[in-house]
Amino acid sequence: MNRAPGLSVRLKLTLSYAGFLMVAGALLLAAVWLFLLRYVPEVIHLPTAADRPGRVPGVFVPNRSDLERAFVPKAAAALAFLLVFGLVGGWLLAGRMLAPLTRITQATRLAANGSLSHRIQLEGSDDEFRELADAFDAMLARLEAHVAEQQRFAANASHELRTPLAITQTLLEVARSDRHRDTGELVERLHFVNTRAIELTEALLLLSRADQRSFTREHVDLSLVAEEAAETLLPLAEKRGITIETSGEVTPALGSPALLLQMTTNLLHNAIVHNRREHGTVWLTTSRHPQSVALTVENTGDTLTSQAVSTLAEPFQRGTARIRADHTGVGLGLAIVKSIVHAHDGTLTLTPRPAGGLSVTVRLPAAPPPADR
Missing domain, CATH: 1.10.287.130 (Signal transduction histidine kinase, dimerisation/phosphotransfer (DHp) domain)
Structure with a gap:
């Protein structure tokens, strides 16, 4: 964007500091001037020797004109000194105050050129610049x-x-x-x-x-979604000798019914496919909490390590070493689940079961009561 050239922030702050100092000095000098004028008349009447017996006549007493000749040059010199002091001091102070902003600007330019590994790591106490730098570092990391x-x-x-x-x-x-x-x-x-x-x-x-997140949020009951997914995949489970057990309570959430059904279907499909070859079991449970609702899918199967489980939600990762058997999918099942959960402001937790298999818990924000919707 083409913009007209203007003053730098440092110069603006310098002029602001100097201007404030000049105004404060002028007000102070004006107050002193007014205070002095209260006690100095315009014309001085000196007492004679008869009025003041025993005193030496002809003592000099300054009037207002004398005060002006003595005060105004000194006041002008003081204001000139304050102007120079304000400009120099303001320039140095503004440079010191804006030094963190310069580092943030340099990091922004590096990020604009594609270098996302650079971090500001601003030192010092917790202030506005430190908060801005930490937020920028967190954004770069994400x-x-x-x-x-x-x-x-x-x-x-x-x-x-x-x-x-x-x-x-x-x-x-x-x-x-x-x-x-x-x-x-x-x-x-x-x-x-x-x-x-x-x-x-x-x-x-x-x-x-x-x-x-290009979808409209509607009221969705996860327990009904779980039942629909179980009915859809029941033939596949029966073909593989897998038992599906569903339980839970009404779990109201806000989101896309189609995406939440796809999420539940993917979880249930993975639990069926990556199970024992026979006599396996899948547990599909819904639960309601004060601020959230949860959908849990557990299945029997091979023993998994925590390291292997941590990579299952990555795209094109399969729990059976990328096999190409029937119904294994394309390796995007849990990746889609992860994206759907994040799009609904939820959390996805994958945990290996001690007896073998996997436990997956999806936690979503609970829908507000009908009176609040």
Whole structure:
């Protein structure tokens, strides 16, 4: 943006300090002048020898004119000194006060040029500049983490999208070189690869929508959402020999019904897929707290470490070493859940179960009572 040149903040503060000092000095001198004028008449009448017997006549007593000739030059010199002192002192004080702002400006320019690892780390006591510098450092840390996450996501998404395209190209080249090959098998494999690519694309779009928070918040009961998700995935659970147990109370929240249903479905799908091969169990529970509501999904399964669990919510991470079995998904299930939870101002907690499996808790702000809505 093109703007007209103006005075610097340091110069403005210097002029302000000097101006205030000049005004204060002028008021002080005016007060002294008025105080002196109260006791000095304009014309002095000296007493004669007859009026004052025993005194020497002709004693000099200054009048107002004499006072003006003696006071005004000294007052002007004092004001000139205050002006010089105010300008020099104000310039030094303004420079000292604005030094933290200069460091913040330099850090801002570095961040604008792409250097997000720089931190201000302002020393000194807790004041307004320190608070601003700490807030800026925290913002830089969040931006750096977000950019790094986006770069990893872009790299993983490019890799995941390239894989089905490369497989499709290979299948087509094989079909073109071997025209007598059975086309039924080729069409079936192409259909499977294309379906995976569509699922991945839809997951990426859903993830982007959750990150942008482009949805209308409505009143949602998480217990009903949990029941709907359980009914939807019940055939998959029965096919794998998994038992789904649902329990809980009414849990009112504010958010997108579609996104919250997608969140619950993803959690339940992961709990079913990453479970025991037979006789596994999934517990789906909802609970209500004073200021929040919670949705908990637990499942039996292999024993997981805390380090492995901490990476499960990253995009394209799978709990079974990135296998390509049926119904394993595209590796965005928990990443989508994490984005949906954050878009609803909630928290996502993943904890390994001591007996094996995973416990996932989603905590969202509770919806206000009907009288407040």
